[in-house]
Amino acid sequence: xxxxxKKLVLFATAMGLMLCITPVANAMHIMEGYLSxxxxxxxxxxxxxxxxxxxxxxxxxxxxxxxxxxxxxxxxAFIFVISSLKIPSVTGxxxxxxxxxxGALLFGPAPVAVLGxxxxxxQAILLAHGGLTTLGANTxxxxxxxxxxxxxxxxxxxxxxxxxxxxxxxxACLGDLFTYCITSMQxxxxxxxxxxxxxxxxxxxxxxxxxxxxxxAIIEGIITVIIMIALETYAKPELKSIGFLKEVx
Amino acid sequence: xxxxxxxxxxxYYAYLSPLRMWNAxxxxxxxxxxxxxxxxxxxxxxxxxxILGMGYLTVRKxxxxxxxxxxxxxxxxxFIILGSLPIGVSISKHATGDYFMNFHYFYFYVTSESILTxxxxxxxxxxxxxxxxxxxxxxxxxxxxxxxxxxxxxxxITELMSMIYxxxxxxxxxxxxxxxxxxxxxxxxxxxxACFTFGNxxxxxxxxxxxxxxxxxxxxxxxxxxxxxxxxxEDKPVxxxxxxxxxxxxxxxxxxxxxxxxxxGIVV
Numbered sequence: 001x002x003x004x005x006k007k008l009v010l011f012a013t014a015m016g017l018m019l020c021i022t023p024v025a026n027a028m029h030i031m032e033g034y035l036s037x038x039x040x041x042x043x044x045x046x047x048x049x050x051x052x053x054x055x056x057x058x059x060x061x062x063x064x065x066x067x068x069x070x071x072x073x074x075x076x077a078f079i080f081v082i083s084s085l086k087i088p089s090v091t092g093x094x095x096x097x098x099x100x101x102x103g104a105l106l107f108g109p110a111p112v113a114v115l116g117x118x119x120x121x122x123q124a125i126l127l128a129h130g131g132l133t134t135l136g137a138n139t140x141x142x143x144x145x146x147x148x149x150x151x152x153x154x155x156x157x158x159x160x161x162x163x164x165x166x167x168x169x170x171x172a173c174l175g176d177l178f179t180y181c182i183t184s185m186q187x188x189x190x191x192x193x194x195x196x197x198x199x200x201x202x203x204x205x206x207x208x209x210x211x212x213x214x215x216x217a218i219i220e221g222i223i224t225v226i227i228m229i230a231l232e233t234y235a236k237p238e239l240k241s242i243g244f245l246k247e248v249x
Numbered sequence: 250x251x252x253x254x255x256x257x258x259x260x261y262y263a264y265l266s267p268l269r270m271w272n273a274x275x276x277x278x279x280x281x282x283x284x285x286x287x288x289x290x291x292x293x294x295x296x297x298x299x300i301l302g303m304g305y306l307t308v309r310k311x312x313x314x315x316x317x318x319x320x321x322x323x324x325x326x327x328f329i330i331l332g333s334l335p336i337g338v339s340i341s342k343h344a345t346g347d348y349f350m351n352f353h354y355f356y357f358y359v360t361s362e363s364i365l366t367x368x369x370x371x372x373x374x375x376x377x378x379x380x381x382x383x384x385x386x387x388x389x390x391x392x393x394x395x396x397x398x399x400x401x402x403x404x405x406i407t408e409l410m411s412m413i414y415x416x417x418x419x420x421x422x423x424x425x426x427x428x429x430x431x432x433x434x435x436x437x438x439x440x441x442x443a444c445f446t447f448g449n450x451x452x453x454x455x456x457x458x459x460x461x462x463x464x465x466x467x468x469x470x471x472x473x474x475x476x477x478x479x480x481x482x483e484d485k486p487v488x489x490x491x492x493x494x495x496x497x498x499x500x501x502x503x504x505x506x507x508x509x510x511x512x513x514g515i516v517v
Contacts, residue, residue: 031325033377034332034370037289055405062405066476067466073409074462077416078455081424087447106455118410122417125385125393126260128324132381133284191336191370194363204335219444226448227455235456242459 028098028183028213029123029138032131039190044136047117050144054114061111071242072107076115079103080122087219097220101175102227104147105154105168106242116143141182150175168228173221180213181206259321259385266311268387272487277396279495280384286502287376293369294509295502296376302498303379311387321382322375329374337367390414395482408478419461424454 035043061068082099099119103112117139123129130138150171157167188202231239263269268276287299307313338359339346346358384393391411398407427450431437436446466474 029328031328031332031374031378032284032381033288033374035288036291037285040288055403059405067463069408070412070462070466070469071459073412074416074420074458074465076409076413077420078458080413080417081420081454082451085424085447114406115409115413118406118413121410122390122414124381125390126417128259128321128378128382128385131377132281133288133377187332187335191366193335193339194360195339195341200340201335204338204340205332208331208334222444223448223451226445227452230449230452231455234452235459238456238459 028180028209029120029130029142030134030183030186032124032133034131034187035134035137035190037133039186040133040136042136043140043186047113047136047139047144050110050113050148051117051139054110054112057108057110058114072111072115075103075107075111076118079112079115080119083119084123084127087223097216097223098142098146098176098179100143100147100179101150101172101220102224104151104175105171105224105228106239109144109147109151112147113139113143116147119143137183137186141179141186145182146175146179149178165225165229169221169225172224173217176217176220177213180209180217184209258317260390262311262313262317262386263389266313266387268306268311269389269392270485271387271491272485273388273392274396274399275487275491275495276384276388277393280380282499283380283383283502284377286499286506287373287380290502290506291369291373292506292509293372295506296369296372298502298505299376300372300379302502303376303383307379307383307386311383313386318382321386322378325374325378329371333367333371336370337363339363391480392483395480404477411478411480416458416461416465420454420458423457424450427453 058072062072079099079102082102083096085096087097100112100116103115107115117135120130120135120138120142121132124131124135153174154167154171157170184205185198185202187205188198191201192198193201193204283299283303287296290296304318308315308318338357341349341356341358343356345356346360346363349356349358391414394407394411394414397410398404431446431450435442436450437443469478
């Protein structure tokens with residue numbers, strides 16, 4: 001193949017991949033009825049310690065400063081709004097951010113676990129995304145696994161003195177990807193394939209959701225960086241008041 | 250689909266529904282028990298009966314336009330298609346299954362059993378979704394929060410829920426205006442600009458929401474907020490007829506489960 005032909009093939013593949021991005025709205029919430037009762041209960045039980053930890057943290061913060069209750073509520077509403085908005089995408093398909101990565105960076109992962117669960121309840125009730133029986137599983141993937149990983153990555157990057165923008169991008173992007181991997185694992189555990197078991201099934205679920213979720217994770221990373229830059233430019237006092245930006249004057 | 254200009258259509262219907270006058274605890278109980286029966290039974294006939302029964306209740310009694318109900322059922326369709334594909338289709342290195350597609354390195358194959366499983370899961374999901382829609386299309390969020398309060402969900406959670414529910418609409422309103430003005434200034438004209446506009450508008454939304462949070466606390470304190478919010482409760486008694494109909498429906502679906510499984514047992 002000549003160089004030109006190679007380029008053509010590459011271009012065609014890229015276009016094909018892009019066109020694969022189907023108009024999917026919040027595909028990563030496990031729908032109502034997809035999990036059998038034992039998985040609903042198990043994922044709920046796994047999420048519970050994190051939720052209790054989060055509520056204890058919030059209670060203590062509120063005890064210290066009563067004003068923080070409205071702040072937490074606003075944070076929850078903000079996560080809901082940002083996750084319900086269509087974000088710009090390459091192909092004109094409709095995709096949504098998780099918003100929990102950004103929340104974890106701004107408010108810390110513990111309160112985001114509780115807020116994320118409330119947001120998921122509202123998404124089920126108001127938008128029919130996700131469900132009530134699958135709340136435990138969705139809480140674990142969206143509000144616990146993703147945010148905790150995001151926060152961890154951001155913390156490690158900060159320790160390594162990595163560029164701030166790069167670390168924010170990595171935190172948001174990988175947090176989103178992790179959410180998607182966990183959801184695929186949850187589905188795979190519930191529906192293991194005949195030959196190959198859970199792992200083969202996980203590969204299938206990952207493959208099916210990859211075309212929507214991979215570009216989405218990158219876009220989420222970019223947008224989170226833009227939001228943080230804008231916040232650091234215009235809202236330093238506010239950022240300090242919620243505990244972010246302790247180290248930057 | 251009839252859409253409330255700046256809100257969510259499910260919420261809009263919940264306030265309009267004639268079923269709103271039903272007792273909220275009863276609706277939550279009915280909906281949750283039907284949901285649980287649907288996923289525990291895991292039976293295609295039970296799910297079909299639930300789809301029909303709940304659909305009838307929502308569309309006829311709840312005055313939801315049939316077209317709109319179908320449109321709402323389409324919301325989770327994307328997930329259902331993508332989520333059922335891996336259940337129906339398997340990958341193998343050898344040619345197996347009832348139908349297969351050769352990809353040289355590996356085979357995609359389906360068996361009639363796996364297709365049946367996928368169909369079962371899809372019908373079950375729709376059954377569960379219609380059970381949930383019965384609740385959400387007839388019960389405003391405040392009533393649901395009241396029921397949660399009664400069932401001893403921690404106060405922190407219910408209080409945050411009722412605050413977040415209010416703030417969502419305030420933020421959506423602000424966001425709607427920001428988006429309008431950005432769009433009229435060609436802020437979403439291409440992908441790169443759209444990303445920047447979206448990021449910047451979200452950061453201003455966050456700044457606005459942080460400012461409002463302080464203001465709302467002051468407003469609450471001015472109205473004697475002492476760390477606890479009190480709401481007036483609307484008294485909606487349960488009618489015996491509703492309980493009877495609900496119990497009848499649940500008994501019918503349990504009977505359907507028993508009968509169909511007995512028949513399957515005889516066939517096998």
